[in-house]
Amino acid sequence: MSEQNEEKKTARPNNSRVITRLLASVMLMFAFGFALVPLYEKFCEITGFNGRTSNTAAQTIDGMQVDQSRIVTVEFHTRVSRGIPWEFTPEVRSIRIHPGEVKVVNFYVENRTNKNVVAQALPSVSPGEASLYLNKTECFCFEQQPLAAGERAVMPMQFYLDPDLPDHITRFTLSYMMYDLTDQVRVTASRAE
Amino acid sequence: MSTITDTHSAPAAHDDHDHHDHKPTGIKRWLFTTNHKDIGTMYLWFSFAMFLLGGSMALMIRAELFQPGMQIIDPHFFNQMTTMHGVIMVFGAVMPAFVGLANWMIPMMIGAPDMALPRMNNWSFWILPFAFLILLSTFFMPGGAPAFGWTFYAPLSTTYSTDSTALFVFAMHIMGMSSIMGAINVIVTIMNMRAPGMNYMKMPLFVWTWFITAFLLIAVMPVLAGVVTMVLTDKYFGTSFFDAAGGGDPVLFQHLFWFFGHPEVYIMILPSFGIVSAIIPAFARKPLFGYASMVYATSAIAGLSFLVWAHHMFTTGMPTFASLFFMYMTMLIAVPTGVKIFNWVTTMWRGAMTFETPMLFSIAFVVLFTIGGLSGVMLAITPVDYQYHDTYFVVAHFHYVLVSGAVFSILAAAYYWLPKWSGVMYDDFLSKMHFWCSLISVNILFFPMHFVGLAGMPRRIPDYALQFADINAIVSVGGFLFGFSQLIFLAVVVKCALKKGEPAPAKPWEGAEGLEWTVPSPAPYHTFDVPPKV
16 A cells, blocks of 8 residues: 555656646647748748748849840739729730849739729749749839829839849749738728827 | 456456445536546547537538539538538547547556546546537528638638638637647556556557657647637738738648648547557457557657648649658658558468457458558649649548548447447447448448549539539448448447447457456446556
8 A cells, every 4th residue: 555655646746747748848839830920931031932022122233244145034913802993914924034134014003993092012923932033123012002093003113133043944923912901001090190 | 467367356346446436426427527437438429429410411512412513502501511521520520539549448458547637537528519519509600600621721711701710710729628638638647657567668559559649639739729819810800820911821821730730630540550450469369560660650650740741732832842842751651651551461461360340340441541541642742633632532532541541440449349348249230230331331432532533523512514423423322321321330339338238258359458358348437446467
C-alpha cells in the first residue's frame, strides 16, 4: 500500500507538468496560426510567391543598361470586383519590352454609375516569380482613385523590368483588380472628423 | 506467467469492488460519469448516431445525383448537404469514434485504472453534443446551414456566406476544444499511467498510434481554431486576413486550412493502423511482423504530414519549385505507409488464419486502403493533378481511405472488442451479412467514381453531363445499399447491448494478445485498481 501511495505522490506533479507543457503547446500553436499571416506575407515579399508587386514607387537607376538581346512580352489584364459597374481597360493588351527599358502604359477608367465612388486597383503578377523584377516608377495602383459619377480618367503606369530578370521568363501577365473602397473611405473619414 | 495470475486476480478484484461501486443510476450516471468505460461508450454511441445522420445526408446527395438534371433538392440545399456531410463525418463520426475507442481501450491496454484526467474526460465528451446541436440548428436559420464545403474556403465562407457561419465557427471551436482535451488526456494517461514494466516499446500499437495522433491533434487543432477565428473576424469585425481588397490573400486561407487539414487526415487514419495491427496478428496467430518498424513508420508519417499540405493546392498557381517540393514530400509518405502494408501482409503470411468478422474487416481495410493510397499517389503528381483536381476522382480517393479505411477499421475494432464491452458474443450471421453487404456496396459506391472523375465530372455540383448518367446511377445504388447495410450493424450492437447472445469468455479470440483480455467479459466497471505486472 505504501508503495502505491508513493507512486501516487510522484504521479501527481508529473501529471501537472505534462498538462502544463501540453497546454503551453496548444497556446503556442494557436499563436503560430496567427504568426503564419505575417510570415506568409514576408515569404511572399521575398519569393514573389503570391505575385503581388511592391506598393511603393521604384527609382529609375541612372545609366541602367537596356538588354537589347532579350524581348519580354507583358500582358495586361483588368477586372472590376463584383458590384462596381466601372469600365476599366488597358490601352494595349500586351507589349514587348527589353529588360531595362522604361515604358508607360495607360489604363482607361470610366465610372458608369450615378454616384461618386472611391476605388483602388490591386496588382497581381503571374507567374509570381516575375513580380520581383517588375519595377513601377509610377502607378495609379499606389493610391485610391476617387471618381465622380460619370467621370472618365486616364491612369498611367510607368515601369521597367529589372535586367536581372531570369532568362526563362519571356512572358508574364500583370493583372489589376479594381475594388470598391467607398464604404471604407467613408468610415475612416467620419472617424477623422 | 503473468497472464494466468491476472485472470485469477481480476475477478476477485471485481467482486470486492461491487460493494463500493456506488455509481448513480439513470441519466445521472451518464451525465456525471468520470469512468473511462462509460465515457468511451457515450463517445461510440454518439459517433454512430452522427455516422447515420451524416450518412443520410450523403444519401440525399446520391438521390439527387441518381439522374442528371435537378430532381429532388435545389442546388443551395445540395451545397448544404455536401458541407454538413463532410463536417459531421469528420468531426462527428470518425474522430469521436476513435476517441471512444481510446477511452475504452487505452487504460485497459496499459493496465491503468482509468484515464489520467477523468473529470476533463467527462467535459470533453459532453461539450460535443452541444457543438453539433449548434451546427445542426443552422438548418432552421434563414439561408440554411453552411453551404461552403467542409473546407470553408474564403471568400465563400467570408464574403458569400450567410449568418450561419458564426454558429459554424462556434461549433468548430467547441469541437476543437473537445479534441484538444481528449488528446491531452490520452498523452498524460500514456506517459504517466502505464503499469510497471510496460515501457514504451512494449505498448500495443493501438496505444502507440493514438499517442502520436494525440500529438498531431495538439499541434493542428489550435491552428484550425485560429483559422475559423480569422473567418469570423473577416466576416463580422472588418479584418482582412483573406480579403484582397484590404491587403489580405484568399490563398493564405488555403495554406492555413491545409496546414491543419493534412495532419487531420492522418489523425483519422493512424488509430486505424493501430487497430488493424492488433487484429491481424490475433487471427493470423502470429506476432505482428516488424513492431518497431511500425512505430517508426507511424512517427515518420506524422512528421511528414506537416510538409505536404500544399498538394491540395497545386492549381492555385504555385511556383514550380514549390509544386515539386510538395509532390516529392507527398510521394515520400508512400514509403512508411508501404512498410505498414508490407508488415500486415507478412504477418498474415503462413499464419494459421481464421476469418472472424473483425479479421474480415481488417483484411478489407488493408486491400481497400491500399487502393485509396495508390490513387493518392496518382493525385500527388502535380501535372496530372491539374486534371484530377476537384473531380470525382478525388472523392473516390478520400472515400476509399476514409470509409473503406477509417470506418472499416472502426467496425473491425467494434467487432473485436464488443465481447469485452458487452460480455456477449455478437450475432455471427448478422455480422457476416454486414461485412459482405458493406464490402460489396462500398465498392459499387466508390469504385466507379474513379472513372467519372477521370472523365471530368466535377465534385460538389448537383447536376452533370448526360454521359455520366449510367455510372452515377450505379454509384447511387451502391450508396443506398451501403447506407442501409449499416443498419445491420446497428442491429448487431443493439443485440449485444441487450445482452442477447452467448456469454463471452475473458479471451474470446484464441490468438489475441494484450492486457484487456486478462479481465473478465464484460469488463468490470473498475479494472486494474492494482496495476498488473507486465
